[in-house]
Amino acid sequence: MCLAVPAIVIALNESSEMATVDLSGIQKDVSTVLVDDVNIGDYLLIHVGFALHKLSEKEAISTLALFEELEVMNNQDEQASS
């Protein structure tokens, strides 16, 4: 029920506060009334036809980088114990 997916904005209709988003090739019109300052190319979190929040690409990248670091630590552990 609370599932929501990230989708990229490909077109904007500012007067009706709607955006067209692309979700793996499927296009959908969603309401952007809940989110300020939406631009083409932004990733939005979509739920029941509404954008709930913008996705921060910077934060996504830093979370993924955290996984990379873990990997390093884990390898070091393994080398230390072998």
Place this chain on the structure above:
Amino acid sequence: MKYVNEFRNGDVAAKLARVIANEVESDRDYRLMEFCGGHTHAIFRFGIQDLMPENVNFVHGPGCPVCVLPKGRIDNAIKLVQDHNVILCTYADLVRVPATKQMSLLKAKADGGDIRMVYSTQDALQIARQNPNRQVVFFAIGFETTTPPTAVALQVAQQEGLNNFSVFCNHVLTPPAMRHILQQDGDQSANIDGILGPSHVSTIIGSQAYAFCATEFHTPIVIAGFEPLDVMQSTLMLIRQLNSGRVTVENEYTRVVTDEGNRKAQALMQEVFELRPIFEWRGLGMMPNSALQIRDIYAEWDAEQRFAIEHITSSDVKSCLCPAILRGLNKPTDCKLFGTVCTPENPMGACMVSSEGSCAAYWSYGRFRQPDTATAQQERTA
């Protein structure tokens, strides 16, 4: 899908599992409650429990909106269709939930009731515009994630003077339910050591809404995304807090959750809704200030007022363990009816209806599982 697939990488999952195995202390248990049904679903679908050391266990929480909606509210909705001949618009999740006397919205529809499944509140408004001579009611359920779209619909209905549209409001709030679970003691306590906090509820209310878990109940909480790597990383963050004795609110899901949440959505909810003095939750019982009702300035669009909807006391199937399962006290396999009388095709309780319900998750992903499991293997190689 960008920003989804990267968070499902099987190699990283295996590495995270090794780090977790390295860091858990063998002389203690880690009972972690995932509050949301979305997390329960992810944990089963991706076989995450099987990647955990034996002393790390997930306890399933009440965060499944379909599961906590009491039967009486579904009876109310069926009465709207049968007695008032309204067009009832509902999210698809609700139509199979058992109501009193083996009824459901789906059966009411088969009996000729005009019940329409909608994807969005925008669809419900459109149905009202197209049917000016019929009363159209939107059956609103859900936690804070789903509430702002309902608030928008009420505003639009007021602006357009759409007088044949109304909302049957059943929106509930996450923090009071969490508080309720943490307050229980003795044999009612779920005995949890830490909480995996909601993903998309938190995009709206923000991570600081959970500060009370740490300050009042000394329980660490990590806001977690719904993808498998998010769940595992958050589990690791909880284990680290517990090992070091730190108790705080942390946020793993920083790509969409901020400290303060979505202020615009909060302001909108505030304008349209107010706290309901008391509301019944399936499993958790009557809880004060745990749900929302429509403010007087929108009373004209409030189905409860328009159709004088009365409280119907719900009585659940006696041997259904949903109430205890929703409190984290029992597992689905403890229920006598699980998998025999009660299956997703013929659900006895709400926990079997919603794909986010614990019983449905056990049935779909766990029931045929052998100890080191086919499901996890498949997901890892997928």
